[in-house]
Amino acid sequence: MFILVKKKYNKIFLYWLISLILLLILMIVIGGLTRLTDSGLSITKWDLFKGILWPKDINEWQYFFSLYKEIPQFKFINPNMTLYEFKIIYFWEWFHRILGRVIGLFFLIPFIFFFYKKAFSTEYSIKFFFIFLLIMFQGLVGWYMVQSGLINDVTVSHYRLALHLFIAFIILSSLVWILFNYYYALNKKFFTMNKDNLLLKLLILLIFSQIIFGAFVSGLDAGKIYQTWPLMNDSYFPNDIIIKTIYDLFNFDQRSLVQFFHRNIAYFICFIIIFLGFEIYKKKLKNLYKAYSYLLIFVLFQMTLGILTLITNLNIYVASLHQISSIFLTIASLNLYHHSIN
Numbered sequence: 001m002f003i004l005v006k007k008k009y010n011k012i013f014l015y016w017l018i019s020l021i022l023l024l025i026l027m028i029v030i031g032g033l034t035r036l037t038d039s040g041l042s043i044t045k046w047d048l049f050k051g052i053l054w055p056k057d058i059n060e061w062q063y064f065f066s067l068y069k070e071i072p073q074f075k076f077i078n079p080n081m082t083l084y085e086f087k088i089i090y091f092w093e094w095f096h097r098i099l100g101r102v103i104g105l106f107f108l109i110p111f112i113f114f115f116y117k118k119a120f121s122t123e124y125s126i127k128f129f130f131i132f133l134l135i136m137f138q139g140l141v142g143w144y145m146v147q148s149g150l151i152n153d154v155t156v157s158h159y160r161l162a163l164h165l166f167i168a169f170i171i172l173s174s175l176v177w178i179l180f181n182y183y184y185a186l187n188k189k190f191f192t193m194n195k196d197n198l199l200l201k202l203l204i205l206l207i208f209s210q211i212i213f214g215a216f217v218s219g220l221d222a223g224k225i226y227q228t229w230p231l232m233n234d235s236y237f238p239n240d241i242i243i244k245t246i247y248d249l250f251n252f253d254q255r256s257l258v259q260f261f262h263r264n265i266a267y268f269i270c271f272i273i274i275f276l277g278f279e280i281y282k283k284k285l286k287n288l289y290k291a292y293s294y295l296l297i298f299v300l301f302q303m304t305l306g307i308l309t310l311i312t313n314l315n316i317y318v319a320s321l322h323q324i325s326s327i328f329l330t331i332a333s334l335n336l337y338h339h340s341i342n
Contacts, residue, residue, distance in 0.1 A: 005182075009119040016110045017179050023106060024172045025327055027099050031168065032323040034096045035161070035218050036316050039089035041073050043097070044150055046143045051097060055090075064090065073154045100139055107132055124178070131174050138167045158219025158252075165215045169208065169330060176331055180338040199279075200337045203272045206265055207333055211326060213262040222255040222262075223314050229307045232260065266303060273299050276336075291339045295332040302329050 005013045034040050043051070044067045055061045065086050068074050074081065111128055114120055120128065145164050148157035217223050226232040233239075238256035242248060252258055273295055280288050305322040312318050 005114070005119045005124075006117075009114065009117070013114065013119065014182070017175060017182070020103070020107060021172065021175050021179065023099070023103050024168070024175065025324075027096070027103060028165075028168050028172070028327060029320065029324055030092070030096050030099055031165070032218075032320055033316075034092045036314075036319055037089060037092050038073075038077075038155075039092035040096075040146060040156055041071060041149045042068055042086065042089040042093045043146075044068060044071060046146070048101075051094075052101065054094065061087065071150050072152065073149060077154050097142075100142065104135055104139070107135055127174075127178070131171060134167065134171050134174075138164070138171065141167060155221075156219065158216050161219040162212045162215035166208070166212055169211055169327075172327070173330060173334060176334055177338065180335065184338070197337070197340050199272060199276060200333075200340055203269065203276070204333050204337060206269050206272070207326075207330055210262065210265045210269060211330070213258060213265060214323070214326065216252055216258045217262050220253075220255045220258055222259040223310060223319075225255055226259055227310045227313060229310055232256070232263075266306060270299055270303060288336065288339055291332070291336040295329070295336050298325060298329040298332045301325050 043064070045051070055064060061083060065083055068086060078085075111132060114128075115125055141160070141164050145156050145160035148160050149155050226238060238260055241254055241256045241260070248254075249257070252261075277292055277296060280292050302322065302325040305318060305325050309315065309319045309322045
């Protein structure tokens with residue numbers, strides 16, 4: 001039985017933890033929209049304090065617009081952009097950065113309070129401290145990502161984008177895992193399936209790999225090619241991939257190859273989830289039925305949205321829903337795994 005917090009702090013801790021998770025989900029969604037709207041390079045400077053302020057008049061707007069005009073994205077992609085259009089992309093990047101600051105403060109201030117009151121066990125004080133460090137590191141990675149698109153390229157590095165998204169999911173998953181420990185310990189709910197279920201571990205590994213490839217697809221605009229399903233135009237394997245050596249299979253600068261991997265990892269994920277369902281129902285693990293049902297629903301929803309994203313020519317609303325669904329698919333997989341080992 002875990003003792004995460006002292007009893008008198010149970011309710012406030014729960015509200016704080018759930019609020020943090022919701023803020024992180026919102027952050028990932030806004031980050032996705034920032035990428036989908038090509039807004040990530042609209043603010044070319046990083047200022048911890050002044051960056052909070054929204055431009056107050058036309059002179060400030062012209063100043064920020066002039067900074068944007070200096071980078072390759074404006075010169076080669078958006079040379080005819082108006083100030084009104086710039087304000088739209090500026091909003092998404094500004095909102096994304098503001099939300100990052102809000103999350104940092106919303107994590108730090110209550111954490112200091114709980115730590116001062118000795119509300120946490122030592123073990124969980126250390127865990128929350130490392131999560132906070134990861135949040136701070138995430139901010140640096142975000143700026144590191146933006147810098148990759150300010151000098152020579154018209155977009156950010158898809159590798160840095162993937163790292164940024166991956167860390168966001170690690171932070172979210174860490175907090176979700178703590179929430180599961182806390183909730184099930186409080187409610188004295190325990191389940192058994194297989195103490196060392198390698199298939200579930202493989203599933204979670206594949207989901208995180210898929211998140212990385214999803215970022216590659218987004219960063220390379222790889223969804224703008226081969227907008228057909230189930231085949232990539234007329235073949236299973238794209239015909240424009242150049243493979244001369246085994247190392248070319250890991251050249252993730254090739255858009256066709258990245259999309260191919262993204263599709264096929266999705267198939268593996270679906271297969272494993274279906275296989276897990278047979279295992280759970282064969283062993284009649286009724287306590288796992290609900291957790292498995294959530295996982296099955298979200299993977300089917302996610303697959304459908306992925307296909308629709310392709311065939312609708314990357315409709316921004318569908319693409320955003322596709323990313324949102326990946327969040328809940330990740331949480332559902334962690335939920336089933338948590339059930340299986342407790």
